Amino acid sequence: EQPIVSGVAHTRDEAKLTIAGVPDVPGVASKILSPVGHAGLEVDMIVQNTGADGLTDFTFTVKRDDYDRALGILDNVRETLGAREVSGDNRIAKVSVVGVGMRSHAGVAAKMFDALAAENINIQMISTSEIKISVVVAERYLELAVRAVHSAFELGEAPVDKDD
Amino acid sequence: EQPIVSGVAHTRDEAKLTIAGVPDVPGVASKILSPVGHAGLEVDMIVQNTGADGLTDFTFTVKRDDYDRALGILDNVRETLGAREVSGDNRIAKVSVVGVGMRSHAGVAAKMFDALAAENINIQMISTSEIKISVVVAERYLELAVRAVHSAFELGEAPVDKDD
């Protein structure tokens, strides 16, 4: 099944927040996100990778305007969980490649990652679904990243400007 | 916009592979996935979280049958990149909550995570898209996880059996 990339989407005005060194035991993910949900903050990406030594890091993205409130909530959670630290970056953007037949992500992803590497753009986070590969980059590289990925997949010049 | 969860999907027979302690610099993600793509291995999830001290961990999932080949490829990559270690688990499963209006993931995610915590099921990885929240759990907890999430969202008894 040849993956068909149909477009490139992007989201600007986002911020990421990471709570690092949380216990990797049942219940912790809910303890982190429940207060964020109760505060009515809109969350976009949620990323957690496999942990080591019983700990892991947990990251989510919010709208830039909600960054300070989210940071405050996480500081409280950090104390409750005894996590190592809370950090964040309020100048990030998300770039996504969208397409059908993406189940064989590896080839499509490698091509996307190559295009970003050629422009010396560092990939800060990666998250995928069956039809989409999303990366987080520094916001200052957003236009460069969208153009580089567009041309890698020969999608023509017009970067998709809708928020996904 | 009230998030509407329409279903629970799951994928069994998967394996996860992690290459830990890779340099967090442009080009590394492509160096990891290109050989996997060239080998024709089907990759499902790709997850990378924000790094620390110039390093990060990179995880992807493959079909269980491809686990050994993927491990072999990663061992070569580890040497080239000077990564800390390669590890894996060939007994994992993915459980996903699917729905529209998921942009406010926090509430839906917290409910999903709560349902898993109540069954003492540990969440090993998390990845989201606009319409989906996916978690990786130990395969032995798959049925328990699908049932717990189904009832948390009052979706009735019949777990979705299609692979997503």
Ligand SMILES: C[C@@H](O)[C@H](N)C(=O)O
């Ligand atoms: C870190 C967090 O995801 C934890 N493993 C949990 O299940 O809640």
Ligand SMILES: C[C@@H](O)[C@H](N)C(=O)O
């Ligand atoms: C780790 C890897 O994602 C690296 N940051 C890259 O851009 O390729």
